[in-house]
Amino acid sequence: KAGVTQTPRYLIKTRGQQVTLSCSPISGHRSVSWYQQTPGQGLQFLFEYFSETQRNKGNFPGRFSGRQFSNSRSEMNVSTLELGDSALYLCASSLGGLQGSGTQYFGPGTRLTVL
Amino acid sequence: TQLLEQSPQFLSIQEGENLTVYCNSSSVFSSLQWYRQEPGEGPVLLVTVVTGGEVKKLKRLTFQFGDARKDSSLHITAAQPGDTGLYLCAGSGYALNFGKGTSLLVTP
Numbered sequence: 001k002a003g004v005t006q007t008p009r010y011l012i013k014t015r016g017q018q019v020t021l022s023c024s025p026i027s028g029h030r031s032v033s034w035y036q037q038t039p040g041q042g043l044q045f046l047f048e049y050f051s052e053t054q055r056n057k058g059n060f061p062g063r064f065s066g067r068q069f070s071n072s073r074s075e076m077n078v079s080t081l082e083l084g085d086s087a088l089y090l091c092a093s094s095l096g097g098l099q100g101s102g103t104q105y106f107g108p109g110t111r112l113t114v115l
Numbered sequence: 116t117q118l119l120e121q122s123p124q125f126l127s128i129q130e131g132e133n134l135t136v137y138c139n140s141s142s143v144f145s146s147l148q149w150y151r152q153e154p155g156e157g158p159v160l161l162v163t164v165v166t167g168g169e170v171k172k173l174k175r176l177t178f179q180f181g182d183a184r185k186d187s188s189l190h191i192t193a194a195q196p197g198d199t200g201l202y203l204c205a206g207s208g209y210a211l212n213f214g215k216g217t218s219l220l221v222t223p
Contacts, residue, residue, distance in 0.1 A: 043203065
C-alpha cells in the first residue's frame with residue numbers, strides 16, 4: 001500500500017506570494033492533518049480534515065487555510081507569505097482521525113522557503 | 116495548549132552507550148506516542164502508551180508511561196548509528212501535541 005505523498009517536496013517563494021501544498025493520504029484513510037515544523041517551535045498542529053470537513057484547527061492566522069476533496073486528497077494554502085512561514089509542512093493521514101485511536105502516518109513533508 | 120517538554124534537546128553518544136530521553140508535561144494525557152524522524156522524512160510512529168505505569172519494549176528501545184500519565188521516558192540500550200534521528204513525543208488531545216524533540220547522534 002502506498003504511503004502518504006506530498007507535493008511538491010521543495011518550494012521557494014517570496015514574501016507576499018501565496019502557495020498551495022498537496023497531500024495524498026493512504027488509500028482508504030479519510031482523515032488528513034497538517035502540521036508546521038520549525039526548529040524553534042517544533043511540530044505545531046494546523047488543522048484536520050475528515051470526510052471533506054474541517055474538524056479541528058490550531059492557533060494559526062487566517063492566512064493558513066485548507067480543504068479536502070471527495071477522494072480524501074487535501075490541499076493547504078498559505079496567502080501573503082511571510083519570512084516566518086518558512087518551514088517543513090507535514091501532513092498525516094489516518095483512518096479515524098485525531099479523535100479516533102488510529103495511527104497517524106506522516107508524509108515526507110514539503111520544505112517551504114520564503115525569501 | 117498542553118505543553119510537552121523534552122530533554123535533553125541534543126544528545127551525542129558513541130555506539131554501544133545507553134541513553135534515556137524524557138518527555139514531561141503538567142497535563143494528563145489519555146495516551147502518549149513516540150516518533151522518530153530522520154532527515155528529509157516525516158515522523159514515524161514507534162509506540163503508543165496508554166496505561167499509567169505501562170512499559171513497552173521494542174527491541175533495544177524501552178518506553179515507559181508515568182503513573183500519573185503526565186510523563187514518559189524512552190531508554191535505548193546499546194545505541195547504534197541507525198538510532199540517529201529526532202525523537203518526538205506527542206500527547207493525544209483534539210490534536211497531537213508534540214514536544215520539540217530530542218536530536219540524537221550516535222557515532223561509530
